[in-house]
Amino acid sequence: MASKALTDRNFDAELVAPGRMVLVIFYDENYSNRYLIEPGLAKLDEQYGQRVKFCRINTRENLKTAERFRIFISPTILFFQDGKLVESLAGTFPRVEVENIIQQLITEKEGDRLSPSRN
Numbered sequence: 001m002a003s004k005a006l007t008d009r010n011f012d013a014e015l016v017a018p019g020r021m022v023l024v025i026f027y028d029e030n031y032s033n034r035y036l037i038e039p040g041l042a043k044l045d046e047q048y049g050q051r052v053k054f055c056r057i058n059t060r061e062n063l064k065t066a067e068r069f070r071i072f073i074s075p076t077i078l079f080f081q082d083g084k085l086v087e088s089l090a091g092t093f094p095r096v097e098v099e100n101i102i103q104q105l106i107t108e109k110e111g112d113r114l115s116p117s118r119n
Helices: 033-048 063-068 095-114
Strands: 004-006 021-027 052-058 076-081 084-090
Touching: 021 033, 021 095, 033 052, 033 095, 076 095, 084 095
Parallel strands: 004 052, 021 052
Antiparallel strands: 021 076, 076 084
16 A cells, blocks of 8 residues: 555644545554455555545554544544544444545535535
């Protein structure tokens, strides 16, 4: 998977991705569950890479960020838009579930841009 590796030091800076959603997979090298979902995430990265920034962070090596987001299950995926947490998934799950969330968030974001601003 061609995702960006994150650390405690660069985590917040990498959430800034103008015009793109940021998907972060929290994983632990000692648990093989992440290998069940990585092929599906790689396909989603190919499909949505222009609209979604795919990242990963090792929770064992980056305890500060894992504790900050209360990551207790590996893997966990957090979805961010405009630097804000908007959705999450924990454990193993089918690729279609991740894709449905991506599509829903993209649709909502596009709907926000099309709706008249409230002043």
